[in-house]
Amino acid sequence: MHKKMTISLDEAVYEGLYRTVGRRHISQFIEDLIKPHVLDTALDEGYRAMAADREREAEAMAWCNALVADMADETR
Template identity: 45%
Template sequence: MQKKLTVTIDEEVYDGLRTVIGPGKISRFIEDLVRPHVIKKDMYAAYETMGADHVRETEALEWSEGTIGDVNHEEG
């Protein structure tokens, strides 16, 4: 079921949405942007997708292990 929502935005942003996204497609565009931030099951699916990206995970692991040395040498 869909619900109607009234949102007030700057005229320049509205014009940009109509130009780039197109009239009649703005609601779907905004819903697709907002959904992962408010629906947890989509957030979990996004984490699974990120975890399945082996190149990204390898780079993230290398980065995190590279910062361990920084912690040991912090001045405080």
């Protein structure tokens, strides 16, 4: 669901937006810029990308297993 909002911009900024992204695309352009700053999705997306990297996950698992083995060998 979208909400309507009225904002004030400097005339030069508005003209630059109009020239750069076009009349019917300004709202989406602004939303795309703002979204990462107000929603905590960037971290989630990063974790999803890391989990999808099978080679990286295999290396991480090997590192964790080696660390556990080192801790088991450690005398207290």
